[in-house]
Amino acid sequence: MRGFICALLAAFTLAGCAQYAEVKPRRASLVGPPGPEPLATAENHLKQALRIRAQPLAALGECVGTLDLAWRELGHDPKDMAAQRDYNFALSRVFEIIKQAKITDWSKPLTVHSTSGDYTLIAKPDPRPEWNPALYEFTPADQFDVVGKYVNQRTTRDGIGAPIVAVERKPNEKARETFAPSRLFYSITALARFEGRRCILSGEDPLAKETVAIDGHTFPLAADFTVPLAVMLQETDPKKTEIMRVLNPEKYADTASIERLQPYDPNKTIVLVIHGLMDSQATWTPMINTLRGDPEIRKRYQFWFYSYPSGYPYPFSAAILRHQLDALTKLYPKRGKMVIIGHSMGGCIARLLVTDSGDQLWRKMFVRPPEQVPLSPRSREYLMEELIFKSRPKAGRVIFISTPLRGADMARGWFGWLVSNIIRPAKIAREASGEMLRLSRLPTGLKPLRRANSVDTLSPESRFVKALNTLPLKPGVPYNTIIGDRGRGDSPNSSDGVVPYWSSHLEGAESELIVPADHSAHQNPEAIAEVLRILKMPATK
Secondary structure, three states, X not given: OHHHHHHHHHHHHHHOOOOOOEEEEOOOOOOOOOOOOOHHHHHHHHHHHHHOOOOHHHHHHHHHHHHHHHHHHHHHOOOOHHHHHHHHHHHHHHHHHHHHOOOOOOOOOEEEEEOOEEEEEEEOOOOOHHHOHHHEEEEEHHHEEEEOOOOOOOOEEOOEOEEEEEEEOOOOOOHHHHOOOOOOEEEEEEEEEEEOOEEEEEEEOOOOOOEEEEOOEEEEEOEEOOHHHHHHHHHHOOHHHHHHHHHOHHHHXXXXXXXXXXXXXXXXXXXXXXXXXXXXXXXXXXXXXXXXXXXXXXHHEEEEEEEOOOOOOHHHHXXXXXXXXXXXXXXXXXXXXXXXXXXXXXXXXXXXXXXXXXXXXXXXXXXXXXXXXXXXXHHHHHHHHHHOOOOOOOEEEEEEEOOOOOOOHHHHOHHHHHHHHHOOOOHXXXXXXXXXXXXXXXXXXXXXXXXXOOOHHHOOOOHHHHHHOOXXXXXXXXXXXXEEOOOOOOOOOOEOOOOEHHHHOOOOOOEEXXXXXXXXXXXXXXXXXXXXXXXXXXXXO
16 A cells, blocks of 8 residues: 555656756757858858768867967957857867767877868866866757756856866766765856967856956856756756655665855855755756856855755754754855755755754753653654754855745645655654654653654644744844745735745745745746845845
């Protein structure tokens, strides 16, 4: 019966979900009217090069020849849009052919032949180990069309350079030491500079640079911020484990981690996003894709996420996150305060990062202090992690979106009962819950409810939820709320379909915005615009 229910629930959920992102290959073409002579002649050579793809080195030579001529034309007239188009297109084709020819030894110069003479291709050395080109496979972004549930717009920046999708060739076994993803999917912008017949290739970070100087002229740096996100979603396919991370969280314990989406920059504020129940980091794609389109956001912020098996009781997920944040502070002790954005249960986790519990939650649950409660050492340690905690000083602001701060009716209805009963609790959570139930028969005044999984801790009847809401948020940390009403305009009697207004509303919020959205309010354009507005406010000291 249990297996049947699990299969039924998983099939029902997956059937209603479109592909998060689908990347379709396409053949790039040079569009628009030809440039003036001699650029038009070079364009003909470039088109001829694309017809001889079976001879990659010959094709590469013609592309570099066109690139050289476009470079010189831009030096003469930086406003020549035909030259900029040809420069970007030819440079993209250089990387396309390098991939096709499987030229991976970037440490050695490569001589290529063209109708205008020989060129030497050289990769500019970069002292940062993470930027070693030999670690990546490069694909020009103009070779992709992207569609999908979470990719409904393409965020780009016009300018000079070839937007390239860089994908790490092999998983990085030491990634977690620096909070990097196991494989990096990133957007770089390739540039080519000429010193005589030497073509020097380099990669720039479009999230770190807005402009670039070429031959004494300043140009906007071209960028495609969407394609790398789409490729990452398609390659990693987080949807395939979302349900199982609810139903069997302990099996996916190693997926609980903070990860960054870009190289760490000490001068940018971290925005840490936390997903909710039955979800993954993929759910933030529409927001991050939109926000990265704003130059002020790119200048001030870097995006990180916390992903975790959402079948865990959320106080346990918060405890894991606190340990990871402590490790982050140890690695980067001078980092500034972060902005935390939590959706749904992710907002509940965020709430625990800005709360000092002391021993109040423990005493509300057990009456007696920890040392006087007859628990096994393992259960005592586990429950103390969940119930006795301090706020994290680097939490500078919290944005709660569709957050069931006082619980959700869903958790106590038939759906909540169904999911709660098919979740396989983590062994330690099950053991601690069993001991709590045993203690309820002792004369301690304690009458706990089961709290072995995430649905248990989302019920409005949860003793933990009721006790937590007697504690204030940490003074001095501003917070904002965004709440969906499904477009009905009936607040305060509204609901987003999962969480009612009375559960998401927070007195003392710096702002509260009701948006015409269902429970996925974090993907609503008005909600994203509100996050943009909040992030553009002066930084929290």
